[in-house]
Amino acid sequence: MKSLYNRAVNKVQSKIIEDIDRYFERLDDLPTLDQYYHDRNNFLQQIWQNIWVNVVQGAYSIKERKQYLIEKGVQFESADKKLVKKLFQSEINDAYTFDVEQWLNDTFPVAVWEKKFFEIKKMQLKREEERKLEAMREEQERILEELAEQWLSNNAKKLYIYIRYKIALEVKKDMEERPKYAGKSFPFITNMRYATVVMRDDFFIFNKASENQFE
Secondary structure (H helix, E strand, O other), rough: OOHHHHHHHHHHHHHHHHHHHHHHOOOOOOOOHHHHHOOOOOHHHHHHHHHHHHHHHOOOOOHHHHHHHHHHOOOOOOOOOHHHHHHHHHHHHHHOOOOHHHHHHHOOOOHHHHHHHHHHHHHHHHHHHHHHHHHHHEEEEEEEHHHHHHHHHHHHHEEEEEEHHHHHHHHHHHHHHHHHOOOOOOHHHOOOOOOEEEEOOOEEEEEHHHHHOOO
């Protein structure tokens, strides 16, 4: 039972610290510890009992709960599970307590309390700045995508002609440099005013007058 108690205490302390962090994030000015205890009283009053009961009941079977009650001298005539659960919960709540208010006072003297508040506000500000930067980055990407789509829409024909021209140049170079084509004349390629390359039923056409638009 002692190990379960320590586990429950650690869990309660962690939950309270998480709650303090969220509490600080909602405020602009530094609150006192008493103000926190007052504002979060319902939560602080219930958290120990809720966590303690869940930890213990999760570790004890119905049979073990009955045995525990018998050892504690608790009398019960019915073995109904609901009754056993209720009696067991009442017994462990009375036997094991945790003073949340005292722990808060011991853990958070004024200097520590103030330091924690400003640390939380600093981290909160950093997260907000990161969110703003991320939002700006996403907006810039959206604008760039729109501009790129607009440019492609306006220049699709020119881009298509330019790509065909580059392919024609590569095919021309390949045909001139391969040994089996050496010494042969390709007048339809050397005429760069208007070049047409025919190869394996594929057609590459480029109007040389358009080249200057891309270079």
